[in-house]
Amino acid sequence: MPRRRYDQYCAAARALDTVGDRWTLLIVRELLAGPRRYTDLHADLPGVSTDVLASRLKDMERDGLTTRRKLPPPGAVSVYELTPRGLELLPVLTALADWGAPALADRRPTDALRAHWFAIPLARRLEDLGANVVEVRLDEGVFHVRTDNGRPLYGDGPADRPDATLTLDTGTCIAISEGRISVKDGVREGLVVLEIPPV
Amino acid sequence: MPRRRYDQYCAAARALDTVGDRWTLLIVRELLAGPRRYTDLHADLPGVSTDVLASRLKDMERDGLTTRRKLPPPGAVSVYELTPRGLELLPVLTALADWGAPALADRRPTDALRAHWFAIPLARRLEDLGANVVEVRLDEGVFHVRTDNGRPLYGDGPADRPDATLTLDTGTCIAISEGRISVKDGVREGLVVLEIPPV
DNA sequence: CGGCATCCGTGACGATACTG
């Protein structure tokens, strides 16, 4: 909750009171990948300043979106993690990603990029593959998605034992994310290579 | 699009570049009620300053969310209206309202209130009534909702010729909005009075 | 080195006053 509230008895305004601040929803996006350390968050949120990130994490913990947990030694590092309430923001991020996907048509040279940022709009399109864990290989990097409502929803890098792997280029990935073509169409047209590893 | 962009090649971040600024999504909320004049917008967005509202409307027009139209004389007043692209933000507002509805449990004395603010979370729950236009009567005021994907989605005050009218209290309205009870359950328990006017 | 806190310049925001 920011210092500035809307003070409106409206469900949408109440939500924006909590998650309407700059960076908050993008922090949620990162935490959908599971528990993360402060430094990892800072690395995957290029542009955020250290104090704003720390301040947001405090606000989010106070508002019940996240919890802070100390990993047992050795390591004894603390990680940030979404609460169930914070996890319920996934539909908000999905709706935003749906709306914003067409804007990916113009790719600016200054744009930062992490492969797992494609996971949110892509996840639903992979649901009918019949695979719990899907590894996605783009030119820009590899990430994996869980389609079984598991936590974490996705992660960077290859999966442990994926049920399927998808190899495709960025344009195809966006087209599938937007629902313009299906995964099966992509395979049929040679844009996507779908592999099911032997058990 | 604000001066500050995230500069991230991510669909959700791109959306937030356009609608992440303070007040923008609440202006969309108001424009879902159809074409509105500047003064009306200002009246139903308590707390927004005149310059910020003017600035947002400019940004939104530049970004293709709204158009400005001069009504034919007499009157010759100009109104703001959502474009199809702007209208596509409804799922975003619905997802936000879903998430924010539990926060309506605590009602602060400083909260502003407009009856039609209940329309967004309520609209989907009225879809299976088989009525195109539903008039909703709360203690706080009357508004009406179109459930046939028509524009406008809702409006203040009574409807012209509603297909159904609902009379209920605020708590019941929130419970239905959250999906905790259905309209039919509300009627059965005496919390909702549903009237279908004779043709 | 991870996890912040502090300082500072810039810009966004909010309230009021004013104008065509």
Add this chain to the structure above:
DNA sequence: CAGTATCGTCACGGATGCCG
């Protein structure tokens, strides 16, 4: 009625420093 102009304040972004 529909904004623009002005101004004080606060949030943001970048850099740096501190401390376990």
